[in-house]
Amino acid sequence: MRKENSTNTLNKQNLEKECGMSYALTTIGGRWKPAILWRLCKGKMRYSELRDAIPNVTERMLVLQLREMEKDGLIKRIVYAEVPPRVEYEMTVKGNSLRPILKSLSDWGDENRL
Amino acid sequence: MRKENSTNTLNKQNLEKECGMSYALTTIGGRWKPAILWRLCKGKMRYSELRDAIPNVTERMLVLQLREMEKDGLIKRIVYAEVPPRVEYEMTVKGNSLRPILKSLSDWGDENRL
DNA sequence: TTAGGTACTATCAAAAATGTAAGTAATGCG
DNA sequence: CGCATTACTTACATTTTTGATAGTACCTAA
Known part of the structure; x- marks a missing residue:
């Protein structure tokens, strides 16, 4: 691309x-990374849970953003060998090291947008 | 647009x-906002100083990013009624409130990129 | 009268990001 | 066999961002 x-x-x-x-x-x-990270900060989630929790994401966008964050080592993808499939996403250590920054960005945003 | x-x-x-x-x-x-903010954090600068300090920015991009940050209240544009013209850019209070966040983003980036 | 310096605009083109819609694979269950 | 479930893919279209290039306005000084 x-x-x-x-x-x-x-x-x-x-x-x-x-x-x-x-x-x-x-x-x-x-675009959708903050929404994903925010939720994963509270604990691991399945693909379908993320999809249902984030209004208006398309599956394509969700997958793209998950893949990028996985590649960058922020989150980890855990596949269970089951049918129907089950996949969970979870923060990595690197991802967790972002937590205080995400929090301060969030706080700043809440205080400063109109 | x-x-x-x-x-x-x-x-x-x-x-x-x-x-x-x-x-x-x-x-x-x-794209160019971090580079601009980083420099303005050290003190106010003229348009031409910014342009010369940031490698590879085009004037169009520089102006676009400056305008957006001005609109969002992060920086302030100061025009002197002189010829040839002189314009300076400076952080606002709102912009300065970002300093610790910019610092922590910068530190995180320096530690985590390859 | 013309050249020079500063801070831009304007127009067009290319590239990248995002969105739409439909389809796929694997397998257990009825 | 045919259907349901889950986590995706694929192909394409639209929108947005970024870049290339040239031109403008203003006054001053030579």
Whole structure:
């Protein structure tokens, strides 16, 4: 989906290399990531529970955002060999290290939006 | 630039309404915003200083991101009635209240990216 | 009168993110 | 066999973000 050598991609990469803040913001900054992280902070959840808990997400978007966060090591995907399938999502240690930051972002947002 | 009634826009608005974290992330989450905020945290700067300090920004992008942050009340634009023109950008009180959060995002990023 | 400096705008194009709708695989149960 | 359940995929369309390039307004000083 990403072109390897577009200026767009190169700019993104350079910024993330130079600047921890940029890196942090892209790992948690997708449209549905806050909604997912918020819920997983309270405990592990199944795919269908997440889907039903988050209004208006499409399955495609949910999966995309879960995959990205898994790749970035924020969450862990646990598959049970059952039929019908069961898959649970859970925060990793790295993901949990974000908790205080997520909390302070959330508090700041609640205080500052209109 | 934004369509008023696209599903995309409505989803964004709903999430920001429900979730302070989403609101916070969109106010600081543009491509060049971290780079700008980082520098303005150290003191006010002229437009041309910002432009020269941030590698690879185009003027168009720089202005767009500055305008958005001004609208969101994070930074303040100070125009001097001189020729040639002089314009300075500076953090507001609201912007400064983000400092500890920006710092912790930055630290987290520095520790966690590869 | 013309060139120079500053802070922009405007137009167009490319790329990326998000949304829509339908389909798939595996297996136990009736 | 045919259906139900769960967790996805796939193909495509739309919307949004980002980038490339050129041009503008203002006054001053030469």
